[in-house]
Amino acid sequence: MEMQMLHVFRNTPHGRETLLQTAYFCKSAGISPVVYIPGHLKFLMYFDNDVVQVDLNPSYLRSPATARDHAADVFADLGLPPPKFIVPKHFTASALPDIPVDFDFMTCPHSISDLSARIGPGYVGPRVRRILQSARFPVLIPSAVYKPFNRIAVLFGDPANAVRAFRLGVRLGRLMEMPVTLFTRENRHGKTDYEGLLAKKGLSVDLEQSVTEWHVLPDHDFEDNLYRVPHDALVVLGAAGHGLIRSLLFGSIMEKIQTVLPNSLLIVGQNYRSV
Amino acid sequence: MVWKIWRHPSDWLWFRFDDRLLLITFGAIVGIFSGLAAVALNRSLLAMAEMFAQVRISWWAFIVPGIGAALSSLFLERVVREGAGHGVPEVVYSVSRHGGLLRLRSAFSRLISSSLTIGSGGSAGPEAPVVMSGAAIGSNVARFFSLNERQRIAMVGCGTAGALSAIFNAPISGLVFTIEIIVGEWSAANIVPIAVASVAGAQVSRLLQGNQIAFTHLKFDVGMPAIFAAIGLAVITAAVSILLTRFLITSHRVAHRAPLPVWARAAVGGCMVGLVGYLFPQVLGEGYHTIQNMVEGAFPEGLWLMAMLVLAKMVATSFTLGWGGSGGIFAPCLVIGSFTGLMYHRFIVAIWPNLDWVGEGCFALLGMAGLISGILQAPMTGIFLIVEITGGYETILPLILVSAISTTVCHMFEPASYYFRELVEKGQYLRPRTDARVLADISIGELVERDCTTVTPSMRLGDIVAVIQKSHRNFFPVIDPASGRLLGMIHLDDIRPYLFDPLLYETVFLEQVMETDVETVEVDDELSEVLDRMDANRLFSMPVVSSNRFVGMISKATLLDKYRNELMLQTTH
Numbered sequence: 001m002e003m004q005m006l007h008v009f010r011n012t013p014h015g016r017e018t019l020l021q022t023a024y025f026c027k028s029a030g031i032s033p034v035v036y037i038p039g040h041l042k043f044l045m046y047f048d049n050d051v052v053q054v055d056l057n058p059s060y061l062r063s064p065a066t067a068r069d070h071a072a073d074v075f076a077d078l079g080l081p082p083p084k085f086i087v088p089k090h091f092t093a094s095a096l097p098d099i100p101v102d103f104d105f106m107t108c109p110h111s112i113s114d115l116s117a118r119i120g121p122g123y124v125g126p127r128v129r130r131i132l133q134s135a136r137f138p139v140l141i142p143s144a145v146y147k148p149f150n151r152i153a154v155l156f157g158d159p160a161n162a163v164r165a166f167r168l169g170v171r172l173g174r175l176m177e178m179p180v181t182l183f184t185r186e187n188r189h190g191k192t193d194y195e196g197l198l199a200k201k202g203l204s205v206d207l208e209q210s211v212t213e214w215h216v217l218p219d220h221d222f223e224d225n226l227y228r229v230p231h232d233a234l235v236v237l238g239a240a241g242h243g244l245i246r247s248l249l250f251g252s253i254m255e256k257i258q259t260v261l262p263n264s265l266l267i268v269g270q271n272y273r274s275v
Numbered sequence: 276m277v278w279k280i281w282r283h284p285s286d287w288l289w290f291r292f293d294d295r296l297l298l299i300t301f302g303a304i305v306g307i308f309s310g311l312a313a314v315a316l317n318r319s320l321l322a323m324a325e326m327f328a329q330v331r332i333s334w335w336a337f338i339v340p341g342i343g344a345a346l347s348s349l350f351l352e353r354v355v356r357e358g359a360g361h362g363v364p365e366v367v368y369s370v371s372r373h374g375g376l377l378r379l380r381s382a383f384s385r386l387i388s389s390s391l392t393i394g395s396g397g398s399a400g401p402e403a404p405v406v407m408s409g410a411a412i413g414s415n416v417a418r419f420f421s422l423n424e425r426q427r428i429a430m431v432g433c434g435t436a437g438a439l440s441a442i443f444n445a446p447i448s449g450l451v452f453t454i455e456i457i458v459g460e461w462s463a464a465n466i467v468p469i470a471v472a473s474v475a476g477a478q479v480s481r482l483l484q485g486n487q488i489a490f491t492h493l494k495f496d497v498g499m500p501a502i503f504a505a506i507g508l509a510v511i512t513a514a515v516s517i518l519l520t521r522f523l524i525t526s527h528r529v530a531h532r533a534p535l536p537v538w539a540r541a542a543v544g545g546c547m548v549g550l551v552g553y554l555f556p557q558v559l560g561e562g563y564h565t566i567q568n569m570v571e572g573a574f575p576e577g578l579w580l581m582a583m584l585v586l587a588k589m590v591a592t593s594f595t596l597g598w599g600g601s602g603g604i605f606a607p608c609l610v611i612g613s614f615t616g617l618m619y620h621r622f623i624v625a626i627w628p629n630l631d632w633v634g635e636g637c638f639a640l641l642g643m644a645g646l647i648s649g650i651l652q653a654p655m656t657g658i659f660l661i662v663e664i665t666g667g668y669e670t671i672l673p674l675i676l677v678s679a680i681s682t683t684v685c686h687m688f689e690p691a692s693y694y695f696r697e698l699v700e701k702g703q704y705l706r707p708r709t710d711a712r713v714l715a716d717i718s719i720g721e722l723v724e725r726d727c728t729t730v731t732p733s734m735r736l737g738d739i740v741a742v743i744q745k746s747h748r749n750f751f752p753v754i755d756p757a758s759g760r761l762l763g764m765i766h767l768d769d770i771r772p773y774l775f776d777p778l779l780y781e782t783v784f785l786e787q788v789m790e791t792d793v794e795t796v797e798v799d800d801e802l803s804e805v806l807d808r809m810d811a812n813r814l815f816s817m818p819v820v821s822s823n824r825f826v827g828m829i830s831k832a833t834l835l836d837k838y839r840n841e842l843m844l845q846t847t848h
Contacts, residue, residue, distance in 0.1 A: 032821065092369070
């Protein structure tokens with residue numbers, strides 16, 4: 001079955017930028033885009049063990065008459081056919097549609113419930129967090145402005161998520177025919193530990209064949225060393241799956257990375273199931 | 276590590292021994308929390324009633340229900356952002372389609388909104404909000420502890436039962452309502468934990484509020500005349516139930532057409548209730564005090580006034596629930612039922628004054644059972660609820676009679692109950708182990724056969740002979756090689772006449788003989804609809820497309836295999 005990517009379209013200039021990023025991602029990986037143009041200010045996503053209510057910012061309902069054409073134009077600009085538009089079939093309440101969740105990827109801005117202008121760097125909204133925690137698919141958090149990427153950078157950090165992010169990065173590298181670079185944070189685990197981990201998971205061949213470079217970044221000035229991540233890379237990383245409270249108390253690596261890097265991020269949640 | 280083990284009790288040694296122990300343990304926990312939610316709502320309603328007691332005598336008191344309903348609607352729409360509605364259909368929908376997944380906010384949202392609506396005088400009951408709250412507690416406890424779908428549905432049932440048994444101090448009714456309305460499946464695996472939760476909920480209520488029954492227990496000496504008269508009452512309560520259902524639906528439709536924000540609609544509805552309440556104060560609020568008077572035979576109003584009260588309560592309930600207020604239908608049904616029963620009793624006593632009639636309170640009880648059974652089309656709930664809230668079995672024979680007849684008559688005119696009507700219309704009322712449920716649990720994606728040999732329109736007839744020799748199928752999708760679009764279909768039967776004429780092999784192209792008017796299936800189509808289309812067009816297989824691109828084929832043979840597997844999965848647990 002062809003892979004599909006869900007995009008919730010906001011018919012605004014900001015929304016166009018994120019849709020362009022989605023279109024580019026789909027074009028590069030040969031994925032079919034599926035666009036939802038919201039007709040209500042909220043929708044539900046029923047995952048395997050969670051139901052997430054996404055409360056949209058009112059700008060998502062702007063100019064519904066032109067939304068479909070604008071979305072199709074964005075894809076046409078990149079030489080792609082019009083995307084598939086989904087119309088909700090099921091409703092939990094009359095103004096509360098259920099959106100399917102059986103996609104391979106989804107695009108989410110940093111925050112789906114706040115106005116773009118209010119979203120500062122290093123902020124990932126609570127709804128996006130919940131989607132990340134519950135979804136089987138990875139979530140693309142696009143850069144603020146559309147920027148094509150030419151390589152894949154996998155942040156190969158916390159062992160719990162490292163393998164998931166690695167698998168996805170390698171898979172995308174093959175699909176998009178782009179070089180894959182690994183970036184490892186040297187803390188209590190060294191490069192040899194990670195090599196051992198990959199060997200244990202039977203991924204040594206992928207490491208040899210698909211990864212072109214492997215950079216080990218010192219732990220003490222990790223954020224400064226993120227400068228070494230190429231500006232034209234799609235950054236793939238795993239989310240630890242901490243809740244909002246724990247992240248507020250102890251900080252979140254994902255948000256630190258998002259603060260420092262302007263690149264598009266592809267985040268793998270704890271429930272991601274690689275194909 | 277400890278956190279991970281803690282969050283997965285199914286892996287604990289004790290519970291691995293028997294899954295039912297896990298359900299009973301967590302059922303009791305859910306029942307306690309649901310019971311606490313019900314007690315909280317009860318207390319807040321009492322506090323609100325005291326707060327507004329002085330206000331109700333003012334001339335402007337009619338706006339109080341309007342303000343309450345508007346605040347309730349604003350709270351649901353703007354604060355917790357949860358659409359209006361009384362909640363029970365949402366719980367049933369969640370159980371039917373999504374394995375009982377409910378939002379955490381539902382655990383408290385309806386408690387607050389309904390206390391604003393009912394406490395300010397809206398004509399609604401606290402049962403549906405506590406059902407929603409209890410169900411959400413159960414669902415989220417199950418989610419937190421990573422219970423599977425079947426266990427989660429049982430927890431939703433436990434929450435419902437615990438809440439309902441606490442609000443009425445009626446554990447059997449909590450159990451019966453949950454099984455009849457929410458879970459829809461009388462299986463031991465469900466009944467045991469739900470019964471435990473029901474007991475836990477009732478016990479919490481008794482500890483915190485005392486072991487009180489809702490209405491004073493009175494002894495009724497039910498004779499033959501009353502038994503026969505109950506048949507007539509059943510028909511009348513059925514008629515009133517149908518009328519109330521239609522009032523509610525019409526009111527809902529009219530409200531939706533009103534060009535007003537949701538909160539303003541609720542305010543208008545609330546003010547209308549206030550105006551009705553100005554003339555008939557008995558229709559305001561949940562109305563248990565009025566019922567108590569009727570059961571005790573201390574309700575002096577005459578026959579015509581009783582008829583007016585039945586109508587007034589129906590209007591008030593329609594304005595409350597149809598226009599955006601928050602609350603349930605149980606309590607209004609009890610009030611309207613008791614008005615109807617009392618009215619009927621006075622009517623028959625006026626016609627046959629010399630017969631030895633039982634006290635009019637008995638007919639008030641029978642009327643309540645008739646209305647509950649008629650509206651919910653759940654006779655067992657109607658019977659046990661009345662028995663439990665009145666604390667006596669003396670009226671059990673006419674109760675069964677009235678409930679059974681009322682349910683049957685209502686079903687003739689309204690095939691789906693008030694709770695299920697909308698779900699049935701949308702095809703979302705899926706009960707366990709039914710055909711619709713099994714089909715809903717299978718997706719088109721699971722059935723797609725990808726081992727199809729595709730051909731292109733520019734191929735010659737001679738080319739397909741070679742393809743047929745290697746294939747075990749008798750249909751071949753014709754695909755545009757550039758875009759992957761499905762252009763048509765070659766059926767072996769259609770080209771068979773040409774296959775035996777070698778002269779045509781090099782001169783006929785497949786685009787000349789392919790069928791272009793092909794019925795296709797989208798990957799996200801509903802399986803039940805696809806089957807209907809297959810039956811209507813007498814097809815055994817259909818091509819599946821996504822964005823016009825060919826994905827594979829779906830056939831009835833594969834569906835049957837998958838259907839059997841799914842049915843076995845659903846029936847072995």
